[in-house]
Amino acid sequence: MAETIDNTPVMCVHGWGGSFTTTWERNGFTALLADAGRPVIGVDLLGHGEAPKPHEPEAYADLTTRVVDALPDNGTAIDAVGFSMGALTLLRTATEHPGAFRRLVLAGIGKNVFERDNDRTAKIVAAVDGNGDPEDNVSRLFAQYAGQAGNDSAALSAVLKQPQRIRLTDESLAGVNCEILVIVGDKDFVYPADQLVDALPNAQGTVLKNVDHFATPESFDFVDAVLEFLDAIPT
Numbered sequence: 001m002a003e004t005i006d007n008t009p010v011m012c013v014h015g016w017g018g019s020f021t022t023t024w025e026r027n028g029f030t031a032l033l034a035d036a037g038r039p040v041i042g043v044d045l046l047g048h049g050e051a052p053k054p055h056e057p058e059a060y061a062d063l064t065t066r067v068v069d070a071l072p073d074n075g076t077a078i079d080a081v082g083f084s085m086g087a088l089t090l091l092r093t094a095t096e097h098p099g100a101f102r103r104l105v106l107a108g109i110g111k112n113v114f115e116r117d118n119d120r121t122a123k124i125v126a127a128v129d130g131n132g133d134p135e136d137n138v139s140r141l142f143a144q145y146a147g148q149a150g151n152d153s154a155a156l157s158a159v160l161k162q163p164q165r166i167r168l169t170d171e172s173l174a175g176v177n178c179e180i181l182v183i184v185g186d187k188d189f190v191y192p193a194d195q196l197v198d199a200l201p202n203a204q205g206t207v208l209k210n211v212d213h214f215a216t217p218e219s220f221d222f223v224d225a226v227l228e229f230l231d232a233i234p235t
Helices: 020-025 029-035 064-070 085-096 118-128 137-146 153-161 194-199 220-229
Strands: 010-013 040-043 078-083 101-107 179-185 203-208
Touching (some): 010 020, 020 029, 029 040, 078 085, 101 220, 118 137, 179 220
Parallel strands (some): 010 078, 078 101, 179 203
């Protein structure tokens, strides 16, 4: 009997300051998925990449719309991989659209799902707006991301200034029943992710050794873990 080929699409969603191209195509990740026979759905979140870039914070009250619009019209459950803000957006989508996903990979999120650090966010916004503390390395790195070619720093600042409409609670997370892999580096400022893994009914966690937040999508261990979880090892 011929082996059944899994051709379930894989949606890829970038983090703040990135895009589908810069996060998933340039590092060869989408090519590996293609080699495994998996169609790729690329999403640019509002304010990023090829998406519109409004400068009004209220425009970013619900980032899930770009994800929902990219879901298959036939309602077939897909796999999805998200990094940082993209992972949060996928998780929010999963709470509001049960059955949309078969498997989810959530990378670069952890304790920040439950602990909103408003002081840290304010420091990052200040850095993106050109008024940051040069000694604050995390904020400085965010500002560097905002200044990359093709980015609109005013739009990215507006994203950070708008708290998301869809709140993630223990109750909403308990309703997300798809298979989930939570990946976080042990040098990431959102580490650890134990509480998130425990809050999800069908989740497992992977810790990347000596990997910080920004290096996560480039990590070979990250790529290997995702492809194995999605059963998408290139042939």
